[in-house]
Amino acid sequence: MKNLRLLIIGVAFGFILSKGEVISWYRIYEMFRFESFHMFGIIGLAVMTSLIFNQWIKRSKMKDIDGKPIHIPKFYDGILQYLLGGTIFGLGWALTGSCPGPLYIQIGYGSTVMVIAVLSAFFGSFLYGLVKDKLPHKNKV
């Protein structure tokens, strides 16, 4: 039952990102050239809607469906890790035209070759795990 509801939310998310063209390499290319409002509108409204939910959860001390208090964790402080990691991800985002969600979604959408991109992303994460201690981090994750 718990798995089923997660599966359904996943299906909805995959459908939304597909129909919103967030999984489109073309849209990402256009976004990084600042030539259309489309992607900025989506991300901007997604953040604003989430911000409202975030405040509602915190102020009402909302409990989840199982009655547990909802905890919203914070990221560690620091700049270098986020800036460097973010930049490396950005390089890949514009190449594949996909952030991690769309990388998976594109496989279902019909671009089956993206299986290789996902495997490569697993491998990239593995490489990160190997060299993690040699990279600058302000805090240990």
Add this chain to the structure above:
Amino acid sequence: MIHSLLYEPWPWFIAGPAIGLIYFALYFVGKRFGISGTYRTTCSMLGAGKFAKYFDYKWKDDIWNLIFVVGMIIGGYLAGVVFPNEVGVDLSASTIASLEEMGFSSFKETMIPVEIFNWETLFSIKGFIFIVIGGLLVGFGTRYADGCTSGHAITGLANLEFSSLVAVIGFFIGGMITTFFLIPIIMNL
């Protein structure tokens, strides 16, 4: 109305709030929005904990996000195969001009450029860079930054976190380097 929701691309003002609903739905079922964590979970599940401490954690608690991934792929299948769009991507005129200069035309029919992303190009230098190197950078970068678009740009910014703002600035530095400098070079290879 129903027909256009199923067979046409959605405008930004529908897709944006819909993503916000997913953010809320995941908290409501006791989870948290963030996709790139699935890379760590998968590596750990495959035994990467033997090689790096980073993967030696309680990954069984995170198996749920792999179920979420299966859902996403099904959602993509519904959107692309069962209810395919009847129109292409409505890009801006200046984007189209620069794409046509590089030899792209598939945006008239589909949103993923078949010119680069297919099984034949995978074995060319061009395809290898876009697909394999691109995927590698996504995997490495998101783990280093401890989050991707969902974790930082949505969840982090909605929680007013400075770290996430820094990460998003990084996303754009990297993305613009690729878009303005690397893609024109790679397309000429």
